[in-house]
Structure formats: structure tokens, C-alpha cells
Amino acid sequence: AQKITQTQPGMFVQEKEAVTLDCTYDTSDQSYGLFWYKQPSSGEMIFLIYQGSYDEQNATEGRYSLNFQKARKSANLVISASQLGDSAMYFCAMRESNTGFQKLVFGTGTRLLVSP
Amino acid sequence: GAGVSQSPRYKVAKRGQDVALRCDPISGHVSLFWYQQALGQGPEFLTYFQNEAQLDKSGLPSDRFFAERPEGSVSTLKIQRTQQEDSAVYLCASSFPVTLSAEQYFGPGTRLTVT
Numbered sequence: 001a002q003k004i005t006q007t008q009p010g011m012f013v014q015e016k017e018a019v020t021l022d023c024t025y026d027t028s029d030q031s032y033g034l035f036w037y038k039q040p041s042s043g044e045m046i047f048l049i050y051q052g053s054y055d056e057q058n059a060t061e062g063r064y065s066l067n068f069q070k071a072r073k074s075a076n077l078v079i080s081a082s083q084l085g086d087s088a089m090y091f092c093a094m095r096e097s098n099t100g101f102q103k104l105v106f107g108t109g110t111r112l113l114v115s116p
Numbered sequence: 117g118a119g120v121s122q123s124p125r126y127k128v129a130k131r132g133q134d135v136a137l138r139c140d141p142i143s144g145h146v147s148l149f150w151y152q153q154a155l156g157q158g159p160e161f162l163t164y165f166q167n168e169a170q171l172d173k174s175g176l177p178s179d180r181f182f183a184e185r186p187e188g189s190v191s192t193l194k195i196q197r198t199q200q201e202d203s204a205v206y207l208c209a210s211s212f213p214v215t216l217s218a219e220q221y222f223g224p225g226t227r228l229t230v231t
Binding site for chain 2: 002031032033035037042043044045046047050052084093096097099102103104105106107108109
């Protein structure tokens with residue numbers, strides 16, 4: 001079974017609108033972390049936001065927020081007020097305690113295109 | 117400060133050649149990771165170092181892949197007798213603490229094309 005599932009290969013949004021990128025995960029661990037990374041065409045992975053499994057509040061970082069629904073095992077990324085520079089690939093990833101909090105397991109990504 | 121750097125940025129190898137990919141992590145970062153990213157896919161874990169110790173190499177796809185970090189800083193990923201299926205972007209990442217929330221800082225990657 002896939003550990004991280006991103007079902008949206010591509011998403012389109014107009015500038016200044018909000019967009020939600022979906023992510024569901026599969027783990028039997030009680031302690032785990034969820035991450036979102038952005039990968040522009042230059043190729044470098046840029047960390048956006050983190051949510052721990054025990055965090056009661058949804059994480060927020062500027063225009064990024066994470067809609068964490070633990071019972072549904074979903075961790076959707078919400079980008080508010082989209083900008084042209086937000087056009088990129090977005091990856092959801094998980095780190096589990098049974099791997100010693102080491103490696104990240106990534107989904108297949110969602111390509112976001114922001115139009116003027 | 118300087119981020120994670122990787123060299124070369126692009127490498128073309130003929131099938132059967134050996135290649136060596138270098139990663140310079142952020143100074144002082146204890147943990148170093150290698151990932152392989154095939155076209156249109158997310159990165160997949162290859163191996164993990166804590167200082168000079170290779171603690172996890174479960175993701176290395178075959179015994180043609182070998183990684184080292186002899187002095188606990190710079191790391192080299194070596195691929196022997198390259199095959200076309202090795203064509204991918206190889207990403208290196210480093211982090212300081214080994215905790216659940218520790219961010220991994222990624223380099224720009226090396227794009228390997230095997231012809």
C-alpha cells in the first residue's frame with residue numbers, strides 16, 4: 001500500500017485565489033510527522049510546513065496552512081492568495097517513528113499552475 | 117549561509133560506465149540522506165548517514181550503488197556499471213538533529229542520464 005497518496009496530478013488556480021492540495025497517508029505508528037515540500041523547475045526541494053501527529057492545532061506558515069484530519073489520515077495543504085511564483089510541484093511526505101525519524105517517504109506530487 | 121551543494125549538476129554516462137556524485141552538506145549537519153527521483157515521481161530514499169556511519173542503506177536498489185561519508189561531512193554516491201534505469205535526479209539532503217520535526221535541507225540535485 002502507498003504510504004503517501006496524492007490523487008491530483010495537476011491543479012490550476014487563478015492568482016489571488018486559494019487552492020487545496022490533497023494528501024492522504026497510511027501508517028500504524030502513533031508518532032509521525034507530515035511535511036510539505038515545493039519543487040520549482042530549478043529542482044531544489046523547499047520545505048513549506050510541518051505537522052506532528054500529536055499537534056492539536058493545524059500548522060500554519062504565512063500563506064500556507066495544513067488541514068490535518070487525523071482520523072481520516074489526511075494532511076491537505078492550503079495555499080491562500082496564490083501567486084504566480086507558487087507554480088511548482090508540491091510533495092507531501094511523512095516521517096515515521098519506526099524508521100527512527102530518519103527518512104522521508106514522499107508522494108508522487110501535484111503540479112500547481114497559477115494563472116494571471 | 118551556504119546550503120547543500122551537489123556536483124556535478126548534470127552527468128551523462130554511457131551504459132556500463134561508473135559515476136560518482138558528490139554532496140556537500142550544510143556545515144555541522146549530522147544527518148545526510150540520498151534520494152533518487154525518477155521523472156514524474158517523488159523522491160525515493162536511498163541511504164542515510166549519521167556522521168560517518170551509514171545507518172540505513174535499505175533503499176539502495178542494487179549492489180551497484182555504494183555511498184560513503186568517510187569524515188562525516190562530504191558524501192559520495194557511486195554507481196557502478198550504470199544502466200538506463202539509473203537515469204534520474206539524485207538528491208542529497210542534510211539535517212542537524214535527528215528528531216521527528218527536523219527539516220531536511222535539500223541540494224539542487226544531480227541529473228544523471230545514462231545513454
